[in-house]
Amino acid sequence: MASGDLLWSFHPYNNEPPASNYATLDTRNLHPVLDFDAATDEFAVFLWTVPPFYSGGSIAVKVYWAATSATSGDGVITSAIETLNAQDMDSDGFASANTATTTCSGTSGVCVETSITHTSGAQMDSIAAGHRSRVKISRDADAAGDTMSGDLELRSVDLYEV
Amino acid sequence: MARSFDGSNDGLSVSAPTTSTTITMAGWFWFNTGLASTFAMTLGISGSATNNRRYLQYLASDTTFGAVTVNNAGSSRRSSGSASGLFDQWVHLAGVWSGTASRQLFINGVAQTAESTSNAPNSPDQLRFGLGHTGGSPLAGRAAECGLWDSALVQAQITLLALGFSPLAVRPADLVGYWPLIGRTSPEIDVVGGSGLTLVDAPAVAVHPRIFYASRVAPAHRAIPVSTTTSRLALLGVG
Numbered sequence: 001m002a003s004g005d006l007l008w009s010f011h012p013y014n015n016e017p018p019a020s021n022y023a024t025l026d027t028r029n030l031h032p033v034l035d036f037d038a039a040t041d042e043f044a045v046f047l048w049t050v051p052p053f054y055s056g057g058s059i060a061v062k063v064y065w066a067a068t069s070a071t072s073g074d075g076v077i078t079s080a081i082e083t084l085n086a087q088d089m090d091s092d093g094f095a096s097a098n099t100a101t102t103t104c105s106g107t108s109g110v111c112v113e114t115s116i117t118h119t120s121g122a123q124m125d126s127i128a129a130g131h132r133s134r135v136k137i138s139r140d141a142d143a144a145g146d147t148m149s150g151d152l153e154l155r156s157v158d159l160y161e162v
Numbered sequence: 163m164a165r166s167f168d169g170s171n172d173g174l175s176v177s178a179p180t181t182s183t184t185i186t187m188a189g190w191f192w193f194n195t196g197l198a199s200t201f202a203m204t205l206g207i208s209g210s211a212t213n214n215r216r217y218l219q220y221l222a223s224d225t226t227f228g229a230v231t232v233n234n235a236g237s238s239r240r241s242s243g244s245a246s247g248l249f250d251q252w253v254h255l256a257g258v259w260s261g262t263a264s265r266q267l268f269i270n271g272v273a274q275t276a277e278s279t280s281n282a283p284n285s286p287d288q289l290r291f292g293l294g295h296t297g298g299s300p301l302a303g304r305a306a307e308c309g310l311w312d313s314a315l316v317q318a319q320i321t322l323l324a325l326g327f328s329p330l331a332v333r334p335a336d337l338v339g340y341w342p343l344i345g346r347t348s349p350e351i352d353v354v355g356g357s358g359l360t361l362v363d364a365p366a367v368a369v370h371p372r373i374f375y376a377s378r379v380a381p382a383h384r385a386i387p388v389s390t391t392t393s394r395l396a397l398l399g400v401g
């Protein structure tokens with residue numbers, strides 16, 4: 001069964017930050033995290049190789065995060081996927097981003113998980129087993145539904161086939 | 163996060179990690195508009211007034227950055243470059259001191275004219291960020307991702323640093339101190355040398371610059387489902 005397979009994991013040090021509006025490195029009790037601003041959309045980009053056992057199903061991008069200080073409110077997170085197969089590296093080719101909203105924990109240091117599903121095909125830029133690919137994560141800080149104050153701290157990102 | 167200095171008395175300090183005369187000092191620095199002359203990173207002798215130092219600086223009188231050597235007699239030799247237009251933003255500064263013979267400044271990876279007059283400070287005992295060795299010329303700005311090598315990095319290596327790669331990616335065998343300056347620990351951690359920086363007064367935290375870190379990727383390994391005894395034996399190479 002391919003469904004339920006963990007395809008890849010990203011950690012804060014794996015970030016390949018864009019030239020501007022990048023999520024910034026921080027630590028929390030020595031846990032490396034990426035801080036996403038509360039007012040400006042900021043981005044983190046990660047490179048991975050689609051494993052050979054990927055069977056072409058949907059992919060869930062699971063973002064594990066905590067609030068810097070908030071104990072209430074919602075964080076709106078987006079993910080976008082790009083294949084590097086035949087992609088000119090001088091430009092970006094991400095498919096349109098998908099979005100999900102999650103309420104932060106009542107304890108600011110406790111992580112919650114936001115799962116964003118990309119259906120096979122155009123929603124994941126038609127990646128296939130063996131492709132090099134990038135995943136771009138952002139906080140849609142200026143979205144009406146993003147009501148959480150302060151930074152959002154990303155601890156890890158996992159990709160699952162679903 | 164990074165470390166922020168108030169331009170009054172904030173700094174970071176530790177015993178000198180090296181007494182080599184051939185060194186490279188580099189880091190990301192932020193200089194606030196309107197600041198006075200200041201020390202960004204200084205390797206010298208504690209309390210030795212204005213003498214016996216190698217340092218990266220901003221000089222307000224001519225709006226330049228400098229990589230400077232001052233000997234025991236107070237004679238100063240400087241490689242410099244314009245700081246115009248480089249305030250209120252992250253700037254990468256690197257200084258390469260090739261023994262006592264020369265020193266060269268790099269601004270955002272661009273080499274400035276080297277200064278090649280022999281000048282030999284006495285052996286250092288202190289490394290400081292944001293303050294001179296007598297507490298003067300404080301930095302109003304920020305610092306992050308600072309490294310100290312006991313060798314002279316070459317242009318290609320300075321270019322890597324200025325592109326945003328962590329000091330760990332550049333000649334790591336000669337990296338005697340690496341301070342990311344995340345701003346969350348006291349002392350500030352030296353990742354490679356164990357020379358943690360003591361906080362002087364109360365430097366604050368600021369947003370970190372854009373850095374690429376060397377890191378191990380984390381691919382998944384698919385578990386092979388084993389549902390029969392025969393399959394288990396086959397995996398073990400039996401039968």
